Amino acid sequence: MTAAQRAAAALGQGGVFASVTKAPQSTNPGGCTYAVKLGERKLQTALTILRGAGIPWERAYRVDARGTLREVGT
């Protein structure tokens, strides 16, 4: 969770609002984990900020209104 919080803090400093949220179980077979949630249009900006801050991420997903996940390329 601290890694997700660190990512959210870095994104906030870079002008991208992101909130920390519990990641759906299907995204992580290893068990509980946390993610940052942000507007899809901000994804590329967010990834640039995270790269610049040296904060790694694993995957990005698009979540539709019904909660269905689709992995998107980063």
Added chain:
Amino acid sequence: MIYLDSAATSLYKPPAVANAVLHAMRTMASPGRGAHRPAMAAAELCYRCRERAARLFGVSEPDRVVLTFNATHGLNIAIRSLVPPGGRVLVSGWEHNAVTRPLYALGAELRIVKTPLFDRTAFLREAARLIEGVDAVICTQVSNVFGFILPIEELAALCRAREVPLVIDASQGAGVLPLNFDRLGAAFAAMPGHKGLMGPQGTGLLLCQNDARPLLYGGSGSESRNPDMPSFLPDRLEAGTPNVCGIAGLYAALGWLLDKGTERVRAGEWRLLRTLADALAATGRLQLFDSGDPEAQTGVLSVIPKGMSCDALAEALGTQGVAVRSGLHCAPLAHETAGTLDTGTLRFSVSPFLSGAQTERAAAICEKILKSA
């Protein structure tokens, strides 16, 4: 009550500390245990606390600030991470049982730097002589008995040059002396929340340079299917539900410290110590362990009364509203080094919430007791 036992626990704290504890108790659950508002509020608090600590102690990533239950907890993690059973360890002659007992439990071979009190140069010379071939160096930043400030920066440079991991017991220095952890290059620094940091009991911080071995195993709210603890910090070292209410108080206390600045705290404590030491010396009835040097001593003063035991004087002071501590202060090694193992000492320790008038009053009460003994 004139409270002169802040080296054990800070009794008077910034008002925001108690308010934060109460707020957390009323509104927060536990971090990493759910995504509802009370759990996320607790998670946010823990992260903010790590951030503040990282800023105060020069740690570049808040992930490397581990929330512990006290300094002893952090020291046990550090020692178990670096010292193999029967390993060789260099320690100062001023260590607390929080360092020596875990080492004895591992059957470690101790090389002890025993040099005169308040002599920083002699300490470094002897440390350089003994360091060869040790698995780790463990050193207190400040003696809890005598307030002696050990030359940590120079010792850290020696450890870096010899590539020996250094563990700093910052129990007495945190909140009073500057500590830039990343610049020192130490492996770990452990400290409690309830002394100079002005937080609640049951809180502590362990600053980590790299990896560490877990001391406790259990739920972390992450990687639940992994039979081992998670591989990443801070989760690797934080098994079980944390003391969220305590952390809330610690967070508030760190904010107070960052606003005030450790330099101001230290200068104020030194002024109080001088007032106290000069008044006690004037009684002519006490042996004082007073360096007279703000570079060598914090706001801690040990004394031995003439013609009366330390315990009897401490008890008499207590009945007249002056709280001090007598005995060995959980640091028999420090007393052995200073030659006070048989008598122990009576310790006065000041805090930013004490006034000069209170220290003068405490000294006057002490003199009255000694005269009538």
